[in-house]
Amino acid sequence: MTMACSRRLRRLRPGLTLLAALTVAATFALRGTLLATPPSPAGCHAASPLLAGPRPARPPPSPPTLAEIEMRNGALWSGGFYSPPGCQARHRTAIVIPYRSRLAHLRYLLDHLHPFLQRQRIHYGIYVVEQWGQGTFNKGILLNAGIVEVLRDADWSCVILHDVDLLAEDDRNTYTCDNYNPTHLSVAIDKFDYRLLYREYFGGVVALTPEQLRKMNGFSNQYWGWGREDDDLWKRVGLSGMKVVRPSVKVARYKMIKHERDPGNEENPHNFDVLKRTELDWRSDGLNSLSYKFLSKERKALFTHITIDVGEKQT
Ligand code: UD2
Ligand code: MN
Secondary structure (H helix, E strand, C coil): CCCCCCCCCCCCCCCCHHHHHHHHHHHHHCCCCCCCCCCCCCECCCCCCCCCCECCCCCCCCCCCHHHHHHHCCCCECCCEECCCCCECCCEEEEEEEECCCHHHHHHHHHHHHHHHHHCCCEEEEEEEEECCCCCCCHHHHHHHHHHHHHHHCCCCEEEEECCCEEECECCCCCCCCCCCCEECCCEEHHHCCCCCCCCCCCCEEEECHHHHHHCCCCCCCCCCECCHHHHHHHHHHHCCCCCECCCCCCCEEEECCCCCCCCCCECCHHHHHHHCHHHHCCCCCHHHCCCEEEEEEECCCCEEEEEECCCCCC
8 A cells, every 4th residue: 555645744753863863852841732632531441341351353355445334434533543531531541553565454454443342441542653665664763753753742641562463352452551560461362373472582562661662762773674673672671670571371362364474564684683682782773873853743624634754674
């Protein structure tokens, strides 16, 4: 899919490390005011009465159109935001989807995720962070840039980094953050027989607070192409004094929409060498050394579309 991304260079995110570090620090320190949510009485119930428990995902042969999904989600604000009516949400969650050329998957995900999150009665926003151009995909830079831009956009208490092709299959898998430790939400995926792949596995859907992201310096920027950036993220959690927490394998179930490896995201054997250096590099390789070009931010009906130029493959 070529989501038309205007080359309007509205703002350059200068590549200078110092400036980038200041930008990142300012973002974390001066987080924007929360998108105006209508004042409302008492807090939302601890557990939403709308939760429906296990709901196997059965995507239809072809995904609904964006217009059809929009029709089904009339309570959204422009940009893909939602606040539960009649109560003050206890959680403010931003869903950040790394993205390039996966429109069919995005339509499946939006059609699935909006009602899923509304049943959980959280205040949320969905952001699609698209890598501009046909260069080698870099999920780490894309998500670091997404984190900076999203926290500049509003005062989110939880950031969920979400593969575009994963559909949650149980309403009780709440899209909120643990106050102390990063959460691995995609524990049991059909592709892996609904079992945890390995103890250090931290791919797919992860939930972190802005404070946790700052503590672990976000993602590494050094992983070009497919593989290992999620293993690096696992190591950063431990190296920064935290530990990964997970919902039960019974609840944290997902369906992964089948797909081949994407052009521009071929496996990169060099990533194994990068992973060997995490202990040495993590403090200086991440949010504090991030360099990208901000190209555009558009409020679409079902999501906010941010387009980023991650630059050319370095290794
Ligand atoms: C696994 C991880 C994923 C990542 C990847 C290694 C799981 C469930 N997921 O997924 O988090 O660590 O291994 O890099 O274990 N994407 C695009 N367009 C592209 C390429 C990637 O949109 O051209 C995005 C998209 O959101 C996708 C994600 O990046 O879901 C990960 O890429 P993948 O789905 O090809 O990787 P996969 O399924 O092996
Ligand atoms: Mn995938």
